[in-house]
Amino acid sequence: QVQLQQSGPGLVKPSGTLSLTCLVSGASITSSDWWIWIRQSPGKGLEWIAEINDSGSTYYNPSLKSRASLSLQKSKKQFYLTLSSVTAADTAVYFCARRFQWLAFDVWGQGILVTVSS
Amino acid sequence: DMQLTQSPSILSAFVGDRVTIACRASQRIDDWLAWYQQKPGKAPKLLIYKASHLQSGVPSRFSGSGFGTEFTLTIAGLQPDDFATYYCQQWNGYLTTFGQGTKLEIK
Numbered sequence: 460q461v462q463l464q465q466s467g468p469g470l471v472k473p474s475g476t477l478s479l480t481c482l483v484s485g486a487s488i489t490s491s492d493w494w495i496w497i498r499q500s501p502g503k504g505l506e507w508i509a510e511i512n513d514s515g516s517t518y519y520n521p522s523l524k525s526r527a528s529l530s531l532q533k534s535k536k537q538f539y540l541t542l543s544s545v546t547a548a549d550t551a552v553y554f555c556a557r558r559f560q561w562l563a564f565d566v567w568g569q570g571i572l573v574t575v576s577s
Numbered sequence: 578d579m580q581l582t583q584s585p586s587i588l589s590a591f592v593g594d595r596v597t598i599a600c601r602a603s604q605r606i607d608d609w610l611a612w613y614q615q616k617p618g619k620a621p622k623l624l625i626y627k628a629s630h631l632q633s634g635v636p637s638r639f640s641g642s643g644f645g646t647e648f649t650l651t652i653a654g655l656q657p658d659d660f661a662t663y664y665c666q667q668w669n670g671y672l673t674t675f676g677q678g679t680k681l682e683i684k
Contacts, residue, residue: 495673505621505664507673518671554620561627562668563611567620 461486463555463568471549471575477542481555481568488513488533493558496529496540498551499570506551510558511538545575579604581665583676589684594655598679600648600665612641612650613664615678621664625650657683 467479481494488494496508509519511529519527523542531538542549555568580603590596600610608628613621623632625641628648638653652659660683665676 504678505615505666505675507675510673520672556620558668558673561611561630562609563623563626563632563666564613564621565623565626565632567622570620 461557461566463557463566465553465555465568465571467553467571467573469572469574471545471573472577473546473575475545475575477540477545477549477553477573477575479540479553479555479571479573481538481540483536483538483557488531488536488538490514491560494529494531494538495556495558495564496527497554497556497564499554500548500551503551508540508542508553547575549573550575579606579667579669579672579674581667581674581676583663583665583679585679586677587680587682589682590655591684592655592657595651595653596655596681598650598663598665598681600643600650600676602646602648602667604669605645606667606669608644609667609669610641610643610648611666612639613666614659614661615664616661624663652681655681 462484464482471477493510495510511517526543528541552570554570556564557566582601584599610628612625615621629641663679
């Protein structure tokens with residue numbers, strides 16, 4: 460059974476950098492899957508941030524204006540999100556997820572609330 | 578830009594009712610659409626993928642249909658556990674988009 464476990468700080472200062480980790484268990488990071496970050500602002504809907512595959516290919520949401528960066532370490536079965544120059548508008552619950560062959564997200568992390576505040 | 582528009586935004590229903598949620602895409606996406614259920618404080622749960630395929634473990638009272646730009650999620654015989662927020666989602670080759678959500682409330 461594939462599981463995703465997220466970790467990272469819950470508080471980031473304005474203009475700082477948000478860094479989150481997602482650990483994959485129960486499966487390897489393979490070529491058939493993409494690994495995703497999604498966020499949800501308080502009381503709002505879901506916003507796709509970016510995704511990465513096992514070769515390091517990435518797609519990003521243009522609305523984040525190059526502030527987001529994804530990477531992964533297959534040997535550690537981890538993938539990462541960094542979001543730079545954060546503001547209060549980046550306060551959200553951040554989820555990692557897997558996009559499988561049918562282009563849907565079948566496995567999700569538990570979510571982490573990240574608050575941007577001084 | 579690709580957009581997904583869900584209707585209604587809020588839906589009130591009784592236990593046992595049959596309800597339908599619509600999702601309209603601004604561009605044709607064949608059948609590459611998924612549906613999720615989200616409860617407060619939890620991650621979304623995949624219900625339907627490729628417009629009509631039921632994800633493993635999801636009750637058969639959930640069904641999806643549609644192709645191109647018009648899609649629907651139907652729940653036949655609402656159970657108390659079904660009251661939640663539902664989202665549609667698509668991937669068009671380089672971007673993922675979610676609908677704005679439909680909150681299903683108990684009447």
